[in-house]
Amino acid sequence: MSARVIICCGSGGVGKTTVSAALAARFAREGLRVAVLTIDPARRLADSLGIGELTNTPRRVPLDRVVPDSTGHLDAMMLDAKSTFDEMVRRWSPDAESAERVLANRYYQAASTRLGGSHEYMAMERLLQLWKGGDYDVVVLDTPPTRHALDFLKAPDRMSGLMDQGVLRWLVMPKTRGGWRALEFGSEAVARVLKRLVGRGVIGEIAEFFDAFRGLADRMRDRSLEVRNLLRDPHTRFLLVTSPAPTARAEALYFLDVLKTEKMPFGGFVVNRTATAPVHPLLASDLPEVPPDGLSPDAWSACRGALLEAHAARSEQAAVHADAVRILREAGPRGAPCWLVPEQAEDLHDLHGLVGLGPHLPADVWSQS
């Protein structure tokens, strides 16, 4: 049986990586076999997970140090787009020689690290491997911070479109056996435009690349169909992670629209770093004006001021955040789950902190819809 997938999406800087890891830890505590795949090279996440470094291959998180009774386990890994791409080329090429041809191509070398969308594509490819691998019950994906949500969701289609045989035929036509001539076929006008735009040299490199890539193109298209299925699977859930900040919130709502349009399953909002209002009112009269013995009037008045200011600031912030949450709830589908993760006083720096976020996170994303 394939794993259930949770995809955490949201704008940069909202704490998506932390939320993803905390969520994964929570599922592992409940006895599930869980993998968390992060995209950001977050060294601190590796530290807080108690593993030396995150790599492209899964590493076991020593969850039992914090939760001795945990029956499940948690593996963490970080996407390395270049090696995932290289690996894919080696695995799918019809033979070693054609794999080497791809790997040696200048366009491939430039493209596999710079190609817009390739990072996203490789994340999907890696996710697919984990989904189908059978080693995990749940896979949590921390997505790349992307302004354009669609870039991410459409990366597989885009890459597969790029590698499509139709394009190959259109771009390159065999001149003689073993020799390819770029763009001698197809619309003359289009060919002229392309040459003027990027030059014959680039077209040549790309033609060679496509030629070398031919053996992989079909596999790539199959994979992108599988990704389409994965993204719309009844057991897949998209969690929209946001902070209460208006820009992050707007992005979450934009993403929600994208999910609706694309018919991808929305699992709820996670509003990270929300402030809770103080329970008790604080009045200036609660604090004596006369400094206690041994304290200078300045020091006392500074601390008095600090208390009143911190209290007032928190009250105001909590009101703003409550408003933000209300806006999200109203914009989301009726009854859409919305989890609030309170702002932590300290930076999360260990597994304890990560596990401590658990109670604020969804226990069962799948029963909701």
Next chain:
Amino acid sequence: MNETDQGFPPSWPRILLVTGKGGVGKTTVAATLAVQAAARGERTILVETSGARVVPQLFGRPSEGYAPVVMSPRLSAISVTPEAALEDYVVQQIKVRRLYKLVFENRIMGPFIEAVPGLHDALQLGKVMDLERETRRGTRVWDRIIVDAPATGHGLTMMGAARAMMDLTRAGPMFEGLRQVHDVLDDPTKTGLVLVALPEEMPVNETLDLWDRLGDGRRQVRMCVLNQVHRRLCTDRDWAAASPHLQALASPAVAEAMDLVSATLSRSARQEDAHARLASGLPVPVVDLPALSHRVRSTEDLQLLGAALTEGLQ
């Protein structure tokens, strides 16, 4: 406006690229610099590259497009998306808009064009170069060009874009244009970099990493801005002295507020640490911008931040 209110040094390069990770406040910093430049009489253009078009909101102006729109006296803004830049370039090159549509709005060709490494970035920068060269009646139109660059990873790509394209095009027709872009971007007298970060451990690590990877680009960095720095509420020493007396009040309200103060003090300590690490890691001024209690939303806010920036640079 007096001498000390003049903003960043006018001697800084004419083009300033403001770069940093997503969500750190690049747009705010870029807009702050632009307001300063315009205030001292420079004809300034602020270039947005993300397509988000938030600048006009700050100035209460209608949304900008691919043509400069006046935001305030001497200050214009333009939104340069890759798509618009590509169309502009192609139409300039081939003079026939129909052909542009034929090629780029073509289902098959679209992805292919998007795949050419660095093409988008190179085209956006190409538009910045057009602004750089733009003249009217023999004098240049813009004294100052401030670019709100895409997020760091992307920002670096943007810097490397011209070079990546050059590697591939070698002697292609874009080569000459790209070489010119590259020459201007690489020249510390013509282009400066402003790094923006948040005063937290991770963003600071990332900024230090970025510095390491910049290589020759380091000599172009003019300053590093730490955005959203909270004012310290009191000194640790005063707080430590007052705490036992506050506890002695045995008031739940005071106890609760004490926790809040402690949290802000540890935040201040982290932010000061972030500043210190950057200041010792980077040989450029590290400037703190204050956290406002609300989102930056008006030119008054920008002036407030501008004053803090000027002060920080002194």
